[in-house]
Amino acid sequence: MLARARNVYEKFLEAIVILLMATLAAEVTVGVIFRSAGQSLVWYDEVASILLAWLTFYGSALAAVKRAHIGCPEVVAMLPPRVKFALRLVAEALVIAFFALIAWVGYSILDVLATDSLVSLPSVPVNYVQSVLPISAVLIVVAEILTLPVVLAEARTAHGAHVPATGEGSH
Numbered sequence: 001m002l003a004r005a006r007n008v009y010e011k012f013l014e015a016i017v018i019l020l021m022a023t024l025a026a027e028v029t030v031g032v033i034f035r036s037a038g039q040s041l042v043w044y045d046e047v048a049s050i051l052l053a054w055l056t057f058y059g060s061a062l063a064a065v066k067r068a069h070i071g072c073p074e075v076v077a078m079l080p081p082r083v084k085f086a087l088r089l090v091a092e093a094l095v096i097a098f099f100a101l102i103a104w105v106g107y108s109i110l111d112v113l114a115t116d117s118l119v120s121l122p123s124v125p126v127n128y129v130q131s132v133l134p135i136s137a138v139l140i141v142v143a144e145i146l147t148l149p150v151v152l153a154e155a156r157t158a159h160g161a162h163v164p165a166t167g168e169g170s171h
Contacts, residue, residue, distance in 0.1 A: 006065065006146040013062040013139065020058060024051040043120040050118075050129050057136035064143035067151070081156055088155040096144050099137045106133030 031044035063069050076084055109130070116126040 002146065002149060009142065009146055010062070010065045013058065013065060013143075016058050017055065017062050020051060020055040024048065024055060027051060043118075046118055046120045054132050057132045058139070061136050061139035061143055064140045065147060067147055076155075085152065085155040088151055092144060092148055092151060096141055099140045099144070103134045103137035103141065106130070106137055110134070 027044070028048055031041055031048065034041050034044070060069075076087065079087065110127040113127040113130055114125060118124045118126065118129065
């Protein structure tokens with residue numbers, strides 16, 4: 001049940017990332033075409049920067065559900081199971097707490113930014129653009145919670161095999 005939810009969630013995040021990549025590629029292509037024709041788009045650079053930032057944040061959530069962020073699994077694998085489990089539990093709690101804090105702070109600043117708008121597109125409010133902070137932080141927290149049982153199960157083992165969040169791999 002949880003593995004299925006994790007897989008559905010992963011596919012959902014993949015769709016968002018693919019959509020953002022395709023949108024960024026199309027936007028950059030259109031911008032280059034217009035610039036080559038001598039008719040530069042005023043909003044091109046600002047929108048490309050925003051799309052790249054969104055791609056980075058949503059891509060981070062995808063990496064979290066795939067357990068693909070940088071880590072030191074070899075070092076952790078050498079630890080005894082009890083120490084490994086305790087260390088994993090603390091690390092996961094800290095990651096979840098950190099991103100919960102980012103979500104809360106990110107959400108709280110949206111009201112402050114409500115009166116600002118983009119420079120090149122004055123009809124687009126900055127709080128819409130910056131909503132990526134709390135949204136992606138919540139997505140990362142969900143990813144961490146969905147992968148937590150597999151991570152803790154792996155930490156309980158005596159050997160050092162890394163178990164990907166998808167449940168594939170050797171034990």
